[in-house]
Amino acid sequence: MSFNKMIIVGNLGRDPELRYTPQGTPVCSFTVATNEKRKDRAGEMQDVTTWFRVTLWGRQAETASQYLTKGRPVYIEGRLRLEEYTDKDGNKRQSLEVNASDIHFIGGRGDEHPSGAAKNSPAEQQPREVELSDDDIPF
Numbered sequence: 001m002s003f004n005k006m007i008i009v010g011n012l013g014r015d016p017e018l019r020y021t022p023q024g025t026p027v028c029s030f031t032v033a034t035n036e037k038r039k040d041r042a043g044e045m046q047d048v049t050t051w052f053r054v055t056l057w058g059r060q061a062e063t064a065s066q067y068l069t070k071g072r073p074v075y076i077e078g079r080l081r082l083e084e085y086t087d088k089d090g091n092k093r094q095s096l097e098v099n100a101s102d103i104h105f106i107g108g109r110g111d112e113h114p115s116g117a118a119k120n121s122p123a124e125q126q127p128r129e130v131e132l133s134d135d136d137i138p139f
Contacts, residue, residue: 006080006098008052009106010034012072018065028061028094030054032076032098054078056100064103070133 011030
């Protein structure tokens with residue numbers, strides 16, 4: 001048995017891009033950045049940013065494209081993949097891709113859509129707490 005599940009809590013790096021497959025299925029793509037602090041060799045604290053490309057499908061794709069914007073905090077669950085490609089200069093590159101299965105908008109209850117409708121349903125306002133024990137960590 002194998003298992004691949006990724007949880008990311010970060011901020012959108014750009015506005016979502018919505019498109020449709022030839023069969024009419026909605027697909028939404030955007031980037032999410034996570035940040036952490038690490039000490040460098042000199043002992044100074046440095047911010048380290050990791051970027052993820054995220055893809056959502058179906059109704060969640062349409063909802064994300066409607067309500068998410070660059071800089072907005074978001075909680076994502078999905079499967080992680082390492083994509084390899086060649087850039088325009090002929091250099092081999094790698095990208096972390098997440099095929100999202102679940103998304104939760106993070107924000108205060110007072111966040112309102114310009115139409116006056118609340119951005120988040122109660123289930124989407126905050127990600128659920130995830131408690132881990134030492135037995136949950138695979139290494």
